[in-house]
Amino acid sequence: MIYDVTVIGAGAIGTSVAYHLCQKGFSVALIDHGDIANGSSSHCDAVALISDKAPGLDTQMGYASIQHYGELAKTFSYDFEYDRKGCLYVCETEEEYAAASAYAKRQASDGYDMHMVDAQTLQEMEPFLAKDLLGGIWTPGDIAVCPYKVCFAFVEEGKKQGLQVYPYTHISRIRLSADHAVEAVETDRGDILTKRVINCAGVWAPDVGRLVGLEIPIQPRKGMNLISEPTERIVWHKVMEFGYMMSKFESINFRRNVSPLVEEYNVAFNIEYTKADNILLGGYRGFRGFDVRSELEAMQAIAERGIRFYPCLKEINCIRSYAGVRPYVKDHLPIVSAVDTIPGFYIAAGHEGDGICLSPITGKLMAQLVAGEPTDFDIQKLSFSRFANAQQTA
Amino acid sequence: MMSREKFPDDMLVCRCEEITAGEIRQAIREGARDVTGVKRRVRAGMGPCQGRTCEKLVQQILCQELHIGPRQTGRSTARPPVRPVPFGELAEGVSKNDL
Numbered sequence: 420m421i422y423d424v425t426v427i428g429a430g431a432i433g434t435s436v437a438y439h440l441c442q443k444g445f446s447v448a449l450i451d452h453g454d455i456a457n458g459s460s461s462h463c464d465a466v467a468l469i470s471d472k473a474p475g476l477d478t479q480m481g482y483a484s485i486q487h488y489g490e491l492a493k494t495f496s497y498d499f500e501y502d503r504k505g506c507l508y509v510c511e512t513e514e515e516y517a518a519a520s521a522y523a524k525r526q527a528s529d530g531y532d533m534h535m536v537d538a539q540t541l542q543e544m545e546p547f548l549a550k551d552l553l554g555g556i557w558t559p560g561d562i563a564v565c566p567y568k569v570c571f572a573f574v575e576e577g578k579k580q581g582l583q584v585y586p587y588t589h590i591s592r593i594r595l596s597a598d599h600a601v602e603a604v605e606t607d608r609g610d611i612l613t614k615r616v617i618n619c620a621g622v623w624a625p626d627v628g629r630l631v632g633l634e635i636p637i638q639p640r641k642g643m644n645l646i647s648e649p650t651e652r653i654v655w656h657k658v659m660e661f662g663y664m665m666s667k668f669e670s671i672n673f674r675r676n677v678s679p680l681v682e683e684y685n686v687a688f689n690i691e692y693t694k695a696d697n698i699l700l701g702g703y704r705g706f707r708g709f710d711v712r713s714e715l716e717a718m719q720a721i722a723e724r725g726i727r728f729y730p731c732l733k734e735i736n737c738i739r740s741y742a743g744v745r746p747y748v749k750d751h752l753p754i755v756s757a758v759d760t761i762p763g764f765y766i767a768a769g770h771e772g773d774g775i776c777l778s779p780i781t782g783k784l785m786a787q788l789v790a791g792e793p794t795d796f797d798i799q800k801l802s803f804s805r806f807a808n809a810q811q812t813a
Numbered sequence: 814m815m816s817r818e819k820f821p822d823d824m825l826v827c828r829c830e831e832i833t834a835g836e837i838r839q840a841i842r843e844g845a846r847d848v849t850g851v852k853r854r855v856r857a858g859m860g861p862c863q864g865r866t867c868e869k870l871v872q873q874i875l876c877q878e879l880h881i882g883p884r885q886t887g888r889s890t891a892r893p894p895v896r897p898v899p900f901g902e903l904a905e906g907v908s909k910n911d912l
Contacts, residue, residue: 457849645903649861700900719904719906722900722901726901726904732900734901736899738897740892
């Protein structure tokens with residue numbers, strides 16, 4: 420048989436793309452070199468937020484994706500632990516509070532449910548938070564999901580509609596026809612004949628790209644978190660520090676009052692409670708190639724920053740650290756695109772830390788693109804052709 | 814090391830997360846091929862002891878069900894800390910010998 424589409428990569432993006440294509444009636448093969456959710460999608464945190472997005476397309480896509488998660492949670496029989504827990508971005512200083520207020524106001528004026536809460540309300544919502552915080556941004560619609568269960572859910576629901584899954588399958592070649600169109604994916608389990616290939620391999624997307632002569636500018640960016648023992652509840656929502664977000668704004672010269680270690684590891688405090696009663700505490704991001712070993716100093720810095728916001732963490736045990744790589748693109752936009760030079764070749768990758776959040780909408784957009792339908796959003800900004808130089812090597 | 818008899822389905826394998834041999838077999842039927850695949854599907858090895866007690870048993874069940882050798886079952890990724898440590902101690906700084 421000849422598949423309509425072969426999706427490469429069974430993470431949060433690939434499984435969603437495969438599921439949404441099945442929904443449209445395409446015959447779909449999903450290939451991965453390992454297990455489902457074996458890469459970044461099982462080495463990340465568990466939230467989908469609009470409150471960490473820039474106003475505009477970024478927020479629109481995030482919001483649409485979160486709404487879509489809500490619908491999927493209702494229709495899927497596989498439970499992926501959808502939890503509309505809301506997100507608090509907390510402020511340490513007046514300067515942060517002012518910037519946060521401006522941001523929340525802008526988002527609210529675009530119609531999103533986001534507003535400031537004062538110090539007292541903050542304490543009522545999160546009684547274990549440090550007492551000196553000034554308030555924060557409250558976004559009630561932000562959600563949590565279990566990222567690897569999202570992948571399993573898309574696969575299981577996709578199978579009901581004919582999805583064929585090829586885990587532990589290694590690709591040796593992507594065969595193109597005489598007119599340079601996609602023809603087959605050659606693997607150690609035989610040739611998979613296909614009209615189209617969608618490269619959803621995340622940090623490994625450049626490897627898949629090279630099989631057809633494309634240079635895809637995605638780099639691995641490490642992220643690391645700590646996990647606590649199961650505990651009594653000390654946190655109810657996703658809670659993050661606004662100062663970190665501010666320190667990333669290039670337009671202003673803002674530095675947090677943090678220790679050299681926290682600064683060095685670029686630690687952004689964020690915390691959430693899981694369905695299994697553990698606390699996830701983050702986080703640090705850095706460029707270390709594909710090295711995902713746990714760095715002891717980074718663990719120390721994450722713990723230090725966590726205790727600044729939740730002093731009671733001091734007494735709670737850490738049982739594990741983990742790290743993974745995020746698919747980083749320099750302009751911080753994912754690639755959701757056809758490749759003009761190779762008929763039948765598409766890319767959906769490069770979501771960095773937003774892959775879990777943008778998984779549903781990316782699947783939906785890609786299915787619309789493949790079907791030749793108008794897409795829900797103008798995705799010109801996400802096109803592969805924006806890296807013009809990269810494409811010329813094809 | 815490998816027992817020839819199958820563990821009964823109701824035998825508790827992962828005590829921390831209360832996962833039985835039957836649930837681990839179910840994870841294998843759903844596609845788990847190694848210790849990490851089992852862990853991700855049913856949480857065996859994700860509790861406070863991080864698989865110290867159950868990992869060997871999970872490997873044994875994988876061997877029996879998939880007819881593979883113990884090496885092919887893999888193991889959970891080794892990650893610090895090797896024993897639970899309060900965040901407070903972690904934050905104060907730890908030498909590599911402590912973890």
